[in-house]
Amino acid sequence: MTIWSLPAVIFRTIFLNLFVWIPLSAAGFLLLFLLGMAAAALAPFLSHNDLQNWIHCYLAPGHHVAFEILAQIVMGLVVLSAYFALLLLIFSSIIPPESTDTGGSKVWRVVLTSALVPMVLFVTWISVIMITTLNTSEGALSTFITWLPWPLVVGLVFIVGFQIFGNIAFNEQYRARRLSEIYGGKLLVAVIGLSLLAAIPYVYQLLVWITGDQNEPRAKSAIGVLSVVSSVATGIYGHLTRNTESSSLTKYVASLGAALFLYSIAIIAYLLAIAVMPHDTPSEMLDAFRNDQPQALILVWIGLAVGFAFTTNINYLGLYRFYRDRLMEAFMPSPDSIKLWEARYSEADRYSIAELWPQKEADASKSREHPYPIFNTNAIMVNDPDPKLFERGGDNFIFSPLYVGSASTGWQRTPGYIGSRNPVTLPTAMAASGAAINSNAAYIGEGVTRESLVSIAMMLMNLRLGWWFARPNTKPRRPNHVNPGFWAGVMGFGYTSKSNFVELSDGGNFDNLGLYELVRRRLKIILIIDGEEDEASAMPALVSVSQRVRDDFGVILHLDRRVDDLMPAPVPGFPLDVPFAKSAYFTARIEYPDKEDGCGLLIYLKARMIGDLDFIVRGYRAKNSNFPNEPTLNQFFEPEQFEAYRTLGFVAMSRLIGDLKLNGGLIGSGSLLAACGLQPPQMPVQPPSTGHPQAGPGAAP
Incomplete structure (x- = not known):
């Protein structure tokens, strides 16, 4: 392993996944071409009207009618x-939003509405007559304008009816405003997305014009370079800012980089x-094989990508395996690895967590x-209908020898979960x-990697x-590029407590201390060791989990x-x-709500510079200003650095054990509880097999 190993793995990961995604996107464009041809054949007015002719002549979208139809849809x-906004304007002009009078002014409102209805209809019909007279093609534009007055008539009829029924109009006006606010945002996203898709041919032509190369290789190279640079920059930027407070500028910069990457990938797929x-002629694809043209290789690539997309386990093509293997080599090495001082295969690679604890109650005692x-992990649930899960971005999901799951997804006995082919x-x-x-996840639920575009790029x-x-408690499934990769990761479907797949990320994205699950089990003594990066001494993890255990x-x-x-605080000396x-x-005292649970004791240890540290640790701190809060990127x-942290932990823990008289360990700490006015712990109870979350599923006996 060298410093270049990680960049090599990152490059391999990007290459393997884009090897699938780019041809899949190209297949999507081919499908779009075919759908455009089918739409033009079934509805000829879509491809024979003044608007389509104007788009074709002045914007020159290329040789595919699909982009012209997309432009018309936009x-x-x-x-x-704009039409809905006009109806809302008429509605508001008749009944001001702040009005509370529903009785005396009813007659006036009905008269005003009756006067406005023929006026609006008259102006609309005059406009229709003028435009349809000029537009003789009887295509999509004239057809659309001819139908335009009828929704307006229906809307005005409803408005008149609301005037007659008095205060119903106020309720409906509020509902109309809410509908415009809620669905207006979704409509805007759809318009922007379709506009960007329809503009791809023009953007490529613009790049060709900018590079001044009519043969197009420089334009294609520019797109490729833009894609690579923006992808790497987005990934690195997302990692560097994951533990920092994300400003609006930070989010905009990251989202812009992700948008450039995604759009460049779309242009490459279009090419x-x-x-x-090249034209709306499907036989061109067959001709590529008949004439042994190079384009046939692209079709083969697309076919391979479709096959890999449905059969490859997406978990095995990411950085996860690299990260997992390094952790296994460092913390679970084989005897040969220790003896030879080199990384080798470890038997822990196949060691099931169910083997860490007896499964029979007789043996558990x-x-x-x-x-x-x-x-502790974080189950990502950014689309869950539960407002609490949505705002937090997920729920605490555990793996233990006895239980797997969370309060929102449900629990399942670990042997049963593993037995259903979920190793x-x-x-x-x-x-x-x-x-x-990870995409759609961030430190304690807040960060730039929760932004939609950044998550899609990642x-x-x-x-x-x-x-x-x-x-848990669902049939076994293999995660692939289509589901959940495209369906959840790109389109945004899924990520709820009822989804078939659950994406798990760092437990610190929900609780960075591991305190949440210990409080759930009503433990009498909880020892927390906090070594997170916290140079500002803001203690964000403790603040977050304190609020969550209180709320939940x-x-x-x-x-x-x-x-x-x-x-x-600064002190004199070295x-x-x-x-x-x-x-x-x-x-600190833990106050449980149930009387039978009583109270507990929290012992919290944090990486801190204290007076008991020796000269060597102080000397390391003199040279490294962010010790002991160095970023996890390192x-x-x-x-020297390893020894400084080891000594810091040893000295701090020795002082804690000595002050609290814990030489006999936490098990024999009844005197500590008594000194704090708390009752010593009773004999532990085996958790019930039902796995009810409040009963402490997976709790240690």
Whole structure:
């Protein structure tokens, strides 16, 4: 492994995924050409009217009628939106939105409406007569304008009816405003999307004109370079800003880069499509094979891409496997790896998490030499109808030896989930829990990677560490480029608690401390070790999870004034002007809502510069101003850096154990609870097999 290994993997990932997506997009353009031909054949007025002739003559869209029809659809949508705005204007002029009188002015409103109706109809019909007289082709434009008055008549009839029924009009006016606000935004997105699609031939011609190369190779090269640069820039920018507060400018810059990438990919796909089918003549594709033309290779490429799109597991073509294998080699090495000091295959690669704990209740009561592991991830749910899940961007999803799932998706026993061909190994669960770079997800639910365009670009390149899993208690499915790749990742469908696939990302996108699931289990003592990047000492992870456990479980963490000793302040001595904290930990009371649960104790340890640290650690801090809050982008620790963090953790934990008298461990900490006015923990209870979320599914016995 060298510093160039990661760039090589990123390049391989982008290449493998664009190898599928670009020809798939080209197939989409070919389908668009065929649909345009079918529409022109079934509805001749779409391709024989003054508007179409004007588009064809003055805009010169090329040799495909599909783009001319798209342009007409865009213009029609614009006219309809303006038409609805006109109805809303008439409605508002008759009844002012702030009006509250529904009785005395009813007669006046009816008279005013009756006067406006013939006036509007007269002006509309005069306009229709004038335009249809000039337009003799009887095509789409004249047909559309001829039909135009009838929706207006229906709208005005409804308005007159509302005047007669008094205050119903006020309700309907509000509903009309809400409809225009809600669906107006969706209509605007549709108009922009269709306009950009219809403009692709013109944009390519513009690039040819700018490069001054009529043979087109320089224009094609410019598009390719733009695609590569924007894709890499979007991925890097999204990673660098994932843990930072995203300003509006940050989001706009990232979205613009993603938009350039997506549009350049569309233009490249368009070039492939017109190379195979330059005119609205499907036989040209067959001629490519008959005459052994190079275009036949493009058709073969498209066929291979369609096959790969439905059969390839999209999880295996991303950065996830690279990330998972490195974690396995570092934290679960084989004996040969340790002996030879080199990365080798580890048996942990096939070690199921269900094997980490006895599955039978009789065996579960026996003493064990290791703790019960809970792997926290974030199930992305950016489209869920539940406002809470939508705003948070997901729900806490766990993998444990006994249970898999979340409160929103439901729970399933781990052996049953794995038995239905959903393998969950120890390295897989650990890597999913730390999948920090992912589309539609960000640190504690806020960040630039939640922007739609950025997420689509990351999904197409598969520059993500997340993992697609089948939702618990559903039949096994293999995630591929079509579903959920295109269906959810690109089109935006899915990403709900009822979707067949669940995309899992870093648990820190929901709770970066692991406190949420421990509070759910009503534990008496919770020890949290916080090593996140927090140079501003804002403690965002603790603030976020404190609010979420209060909202979801009614649990209150009494943190007021408890965190003050963790706040660093400058002190005299070496290193100069470096802030130190009085302590690296604090304790706080956990107040559970149920009387039978009583209260608990939170012990919170954070990476802090404290006075007990030796000269070597202080010297490292003197040379590195962001220690111990260095960014996670730095994945290659030097020996000096590693030793500084190791010593920091050892000194801080030794002080915590000594102050709280935990030499016997947390199990024997009844005296600690008593000193805090809390009751010692009772004998643990095995979780019920129903997996009810409030009962603590997956909780350790």
